[in-house]
Amino acid sequence: MKLNNTTAVPNVFFDLQMSQLSGSAIRVYLKIVRNTIGWRDPSGRIKGRDWIAHSQFEKVGLSNRSVTSAIEELLQKQLITVTDYIGNSLNNPTERKKSKRVYYSIVVDNVEKIAFQTEKNDQNKPQELRTTKETFLQNYNAENANPDQRRIKEILEQEQRKQIQRDSWV
Structure with missing residues (x-):
């Protein structure tokens, strides 16, 4: 099932990781998710990574320092990867500051990765879960x-x- 105008967030984030993160890290992580998993090409594939300027992170209501701290926290927990345009790792703030473009991606388990990349709006595929609306209509x-x-x-x-x-x- 495909829901238009929504962004899939890995369940493991909600189930295991979110309780261990600061509010700033959660905001930054969700911005990265929105800019990667939240964008699909016409064939249904997601972006593996996206160039996100530091100012874009500030639009989620965080100061420059909070964004930097949140990125460090997410890197330490191995929830994101940060690279330059070639793919070289940019794990410290000084490297990121020197780079013209910084690319962010989320790290997901193989099972979730396969689901994100292969999910399409397949009308022949049986629906496994009922929507909230269907559950409500039954009652x-x-x-x-x-x-x-x-x-x-x-x-x-x-x-x-x-x-x-x-x-x-x-």
Whole structure:
């Protein structure tokens, strides 16, 4: 299933890694995810890496120093890779500052990598998980959908009970 206007984030990030990261690192990581996994070419392939200027990271509400610290934290946890245009590793801030273009990519497990790169909008593929909307619609009851109708029904039932009670007094 393909959801338009959304970006897939590796589940392992939410399940294991996010609780161990600072807020700045989470913002920077999600920006890298958006700029790589969040962009697909017409055949459905994702970007392996993207050139992201330091000023782009600042647009997520972080100072220059916070961005640098967050990148260092993500590198130490081996969640991202940072390279120059040739592919040489840029693991310290001085190297990154000297480079004209700095490319970022996320590190994902092989299983997740395969899923990201091969996922396409295949209509023949059976849907494995129901969407939230489908789950909600299953519990939807048209009789109770309108709060006004529900309240009118309650009032009528109350009036019926009162009438039965009055009738029993005679």
